[in-house]
Amino acid sequence: MLKVSPDTFAFLRPNYRQLSTDPAFALLAPGTRFARLVEAVAQQSEHRAAVMRAYTPAARVALLGHPAKAEQERPGPRQVELWTAHKGERTLACVAVYLPHGVDVRLLEDGDVRRTQLVGDGPQAAALAAEWLEEATRLRGADLAPRSTPGLCAPRVCRDRR
Numbered sequence: 001m002l003k004v005s006p007d008t009f010a011f012l013r014p015n016y017r018q019l020s021t022d023p024a025f026a027l028l029a030p031g032t033r034f035a036r037l038v039e040a041v042a043q044q045s046e047h048r049a050a051v052m053r054a055y056t057p058a059a060r061v062a063l064l065g066h067p068a069k070a071e072q073e074r075p076g077p078r079q080v081e082l083w084t085a086h087k088g089e090r091t092l093a094c095v096a097v098y099l100p101h102g103v104d105v106r107l108l109e110d111g112d113v114r115r116t117q118l119v120g121d122g123p124q125a126a127a128l129a130a131e132w133l134e135e136a137t138r139l140r141g142a143d144l145a146p147r148s149t150p151g152l153c154a155p156r157v158c159r160d161r162r
Contacts, residue, residue: 009063009066009067010098010103010121010122011041011044011045011048011099011101011102012037012041012063012066012067013067013098014078014098014099015037015040015041015044015067016037016067016068017067018040019033019036019037019040020068030060030061030064031057031060033064034052034060034061034063034064037052037064038052038053044099044101045101048101078097078098079095079096079097079098080095080096080098081093081094081095082094082095082096082105082125082126082129083129083133085133085136085137090109090110091109091110092107092108092109092114092136093107093108093109094106094107094108094129094132094133095108096122096125096129099118101118102118102119102120102121103118103119103120103121103122103124103125104116104117104118104119105117105118105119105125105128105129105132107132107136115132
């Protein structure tokens with residue numbers, strides 16, 4: 001079951017994935033790899049980069065192993081569909097897009113972006129998506145037929161299944 005990642009360090013994965021496309025990156029010393037990762041993170045968030053610079057050498061090595069292991073076990077999707085709903089011929093979908101500086105929750109109507117909001121992590125993205133589903137259901141009336149997807153089980157839909 002795909003869900004928005006609750007991983008605190010999920011923001012590292014896109015940066016790490018990009019850096020690791022260079023075969024020489026794996027041959028670098030851990031300190032140099034960490035410095036390159038911090039440089040990439042600093043382009044999106046100087047605050048997160050400053051926090052990473054304060055890590056101890058042991059924490060830096062451990063942190064390098066986290067995205068590497070996550071990518072080896074299961075490369076994460078760039079985008080996860082949280083829910084879709086239909087009204088007549090129109091389709092409303094909510095997706096979470098992983099970015100280096102957070103999770104962008106997007107509301108799409110027939111593929112066109114209608115609303116977007118950047119949040120810090122997976123649980124915030126899931127909560128926002130559930131809020132948007134409830135709002136869309138309330139605004140568009142009973143004709144809106146939500147279909148829960150593996151990415152999110154909306155609270156109202158989950159209660160009905162029990």
